[in-house]
Amino acid sequence: MKKIRKLMLASIFCGAFLLGGQTYAATTHTVKHGETFWNIAKRYGVPLKQLQKQNGKYTDVLFPGEKLVIPKTTISASEKDLLARLVHAEAKGEPYAGKVAVATVVLNRVDHPDFPDTIREVIYERSGGHYAFTPVQNGTINEPADREAYRAVEEAIAFRGLGNGSLYFYNPKTAKSNWLRSKQVTIIIGNHVFAK
Incomplete structure (x- = not known):
């Protein structure tokens, strides 16, 4: 039985290897x-x-x-679209660098062991009955993104792994969380404070 299983697996791998060069x-x-x-x-x-x-x-x-x-x-078109919609909703009116930084926070979370492993899971993550991002909570995540948000996402993807490790951002005028304010500030762009 083990020999048959090994032979079948070898055939599958060999076929995938031979076909893979032509297809992919x-x-x-x-x-x-x-x-x-x-x-x-x-x-x-x-x-x-x-x-x-x-x-x-x-x-x-x-x-x-x-x-x-x-x-x-490894990022699908639908994940890029979702990320661009988040950037558009979170950073509307912010400088372009702030939009890139918002997208970078999501990518940093995907790469960090304390957060979910996909863009969709990070954006829709819930904690204590609330979503991690306000636009998911209030529905503005469903609004279409503008071109600048898509450009910011592409730049954040290219920048991935090169930044200062920001995992959070907030507007100090509206944020009520002392826990969030206790995080190490990495950069301030426009009305957003970025932290890790």
Whole structure:
């Protein structure tokens, strides 16, 4: 029985390997004059660090004509849309950098062991009967995002893993939580204080 199971698994893996090369070819990018890792990462919606690691690069040096393998993104279009709607609702009227920082907080939570593992789970997380983000509580998360919110999400994805580790943000004029105010401040942008 074990031999049959091993043989079946070997057949499945072999078939997946042979078919995988034809069906799931890696995306490559040919570097053009003036391009940087940063703008290539933003263009493809992948983290800068992941792009560098995928290509065995430990410096920012790129050469025109060089081919880069673009890592497969793990963030779906629907998750990007949800994140953009959160950014739009949370940071409407805030500077662009603040919008990027709001998206970065969500991505930092996804990467942190104390929070859920997906964008959707982080955004809809509940604690003590309340949602973690006001727009989920009041329904403004359902409003469509503007272009700037989508741009901020793409930039936050490219920036992923490079920031100062912000896990929270709040408006000091409206926040009532002493616990939140006790967190280490990482940066202040517009009307939002970011902390970890």
